[in-house]
Each structure stands twice: as C-alpha cells, then as structure tokens.
Amino acid sequence: MQTYQVEKLKINFKTLEEFKKFREYGLAELSMLEDLEGNLIENNSDSPFYGIYQDGKLVARMCLYHVDAKYDRYFDPQQDFLELWKLEVLIPYQRLGLGTALVSYAKSLSLPIKTNARNRSAPFWKKMGFQPVRYNPERDRGESPYVWLPEGVSLKD
Amino acid sequence: MQTYQVEKLKINFKTLEEFKKFREYGLAELSMLEDLEGNLIENNSDSPFYGIYQDGKLVARMCLYHVDAKYDRYFDPQQDFLELWKLEVLIPYQRLGLGTALVSYAKSLSLPIKTNARNRSAPFWKKMGFQPVRYNPERDRGESPYVWLPEGVSLKD
Numbered sequence: 001m002q003t004y005q006v007e008k009l010k011i012n013f014k015t016l017e018e019f020k021k022f023r024e025y026g027l028a029e030l031s032m033l034e035d036l037e038g039n040l041i042e043n044n045s046d047s048p049f050y051g052i053y054q055d056g057k058l059v060a061r062m063c064l065y066h067v068d069a070k071y072d073r074y075f076d077p078q079q080d081f082l083e084l085w086k087l088e089v090l091i092p093y094q095r096l097g098l099g100t101a102l103v104s105y106a107k108s109l110s111l112p113i114k115t116n117a118r119n120r121s122a123p124f125w126k127k128m129g130f131q132p133v134r135y136n137p138e139r140d141r142g143e144s145p146y147v148w149l150p151e152g153v154s155l156k157d
Numbered sequence: 158m159q160t161y162q163v164e165k166l167k168i169n170f171k172t173l174e175e176f177k178k179f180r181e182y183g184l185a186e187l188s189m190l191e192d193l194e195g196n197l198i199e200n201n202s203d204s205p206f207y208g209i210y211q212d213g214k215l216v217a218r219m220c221l222y223h224v225d226a227k228y229d230r231y232f233d234p235q236q237d238f239l240e241l242w243k244l245e246v247l248i249p250y251q252r253l254g255l256g257t258a259l260v261s262y263a264k265s266l267s268l269p270i271k272t273n274a275r276n277r278s279a280p281f282w283k284k285m286g287f288q289p290v291r292y293n294p295e296r297d298r299g300e301s302p303y304v305w306l307p308e309g310v311s312l313k314d
C-alpha cells in the first residue's frame with residue numbers, strides 16, 4: 001500500500017490559488033485571500049488545512065480545527081477535540097487512499113475527532129473507525145455528526 | 158411564471174421514505190425514523206421540513222429551524238432567526254424555480270435567515286437577496302454563512 005505525505009498547509013497565494021479547484025471553496029478561503037492581500041496576515045502563516053501533493057499539485061485537503069474543551073458537547077470526559085471538515089480529494093485522485101491518509105493523520109494526533117458525515121459518506125467514516133452520535137436536534141441542527149474516540153474517551157450521554 | 162405550493166411536512170413513514178431520495182439524508186432523518194418506529198413521537202407530528210410535491214411525489218425540500226435570540230451571533234438587534242439548510246431539489250426537477258419557491262416561502266416569515274452557501278451555491282443565494290457575512294473563524298468554523306435581512310435588521314459588526 002502506498003503511503004502519502006500529509007503536509008500542514010501555509011497560507012500563501014499559491015495555496016489559495018490551488019484551493020479554487022476544490023468544490024468546498026467559500027467564505028473561509030476568500031477571507032484568507034483578503035487577509036493576505038490586505039497584509040492582515042503574513043505570507044506563509046499557518047492555516048488549519050492539511051493536504052497531500054501529487055505531481056506537484058495539491059490534490060487532497062482537509063481542515064482540522066482544534067476546539068477548546070469548553071465548547072465540547074460530545075465527549076466524556078469533556079475535553080479539547082478536533083473538528084474535521086472540508087475533507088476533499090480532487091476527482092482524478094479519488095479511490096487511491098488519499099482521504100484515508102488524511103483521516104489517519106488526524107487520528108495520529110490522539111484527540112477525539114468530530115465530523116459531519118455529509119452526502120451519504122457514513123460508510124467511509126465507519127470504515128475509518130468513526131461512529132454516529134445519538135442525534136440531538138438542538139445541538140446537531142441537521143448535521144450527521146460522526147466521531148472518533150481515542151482510548152479512554154467515550155460519548156457523552 | 159408557475160407558482161408552487163410549499164407545504165409543512167409531517168413526520169410519517171411516507172415522508173421519511175421519500176426523504177431517502179435526497180442526497181442529504183443522514184442522522185437527522187434516521188433519528189426521526191427511529192423515534193416514529195419506537196412510538197417516541199406520534200405519527201404526523203410536526204417536522205422542521207417544508208417541501209413541494211409534483212406528480213404526487215416530494216421533489217424539493219428544505220429544513221427551517223427557528224433559533225432563539227440567545228444564540229444569535231449574526232444580527233443587529235440580536236433576535237430570533239431562521240436557520241435554513243438541506244435545501245435540495247431532486248435532479249429531474251431542478252432549474253424549474255422550486256428552490257426559489259422554498260426560499261421565498263422562508264422569507265415570507267419575516268425573520269432574518271441564515272444559511273451556509275455550500276458547494277459554490279453563492280450565486281444562487283445572492284440572486285435570492287442573501288449576502289455573505291464577514292467571515293469569523295471562531296464563529297463560522299469553515300462555513301460560508303449567507304444571510305437575508307428583513308427591513309430594520311442589519312448585520313452585527
């Protein structure tokens with residue numbers, strides 16, 4: 001099985017140009033671009049994105065957000081966790097294990113992970129060792145939260 | 158221009174079966190099904206979903222969630238608002254104005270509306286009179302929030 005190198009992405013014009021190829025391009029990316037253009041952030045500052053390059057191009061990415069324990073409504077004991085979103089592999093590079101490589105990287109950080117299993121992606125998340133939570137309309141508001149639990153952590157409620 | 162009848166959907170086995178045709182089928186829908194099967198909720202109880210029927214089938218839907226003012230981080234003055242998501246029209250019925258009909262219905266309720274402009278849907282939301290917010294990573298966590306403001310309401314900050 002091939003292994004892929006997962007890299008923490010820096011915010012610079014090249015990365016932000018590469019982001020435009022992804023379907024989930026929105027206000028978050030536009031905001032980084034404006035901040036860079038307006039010199040509100042430095043070139044090559046840290047971003048919450050991780051990615052995989054192939055053939056010199058960014059072909060897979062995810063956003064990993066470190067959430068403070070005070071916002072945790074999922075885990076027992078209540079603790080810091082990672083929120084994972086915008087996991088996306090460009091179409092010609094799908095089904096090669098790049099999504100799995102990104103998620104494995106996130107798991108290697110040894111914090112609980114929460115994601116939203118959108119667009120019928122639940123089978124992928126189950127394969128990755130994630131499990132659905134008990135749906136709570138007030139908390140989850142239409143999301144399909146799936147979580148990954150490191151040893152010693154369980155689901156609240 | 159054709160007008161479509163927007164209906165508030167009741168939770169029953171027929172509706173939940175029709176939901177399976179939509180791409181954004183997840184824990185929210187499964188939870189309603191389990192609650193109905195377990196008699197935790199009554200047949201035909203209210204749901205937060207609205208839909209349009211054509212040819213006897215549910216072909217478009219959205220979820221509208223009434224959010225209490227205490228959770229409002231978008232509007233000035235701070236107030237109750239609607240969160241709109243899972244707006245989806247089945248493929249053979251797209252480009253006929255059904256999405257527009259659903260959003261117009263939401264606007265007729267005269268509360269501010271917040272949605273997440275996913276998958277490059279920003280041009281649609283702009284056409285509907287929505288505007289992007291100033292992206293705030295802590296609050297918006299990778300979303301692309303677009304809002305619609307009734308008269309007398311403005312954006313916070």
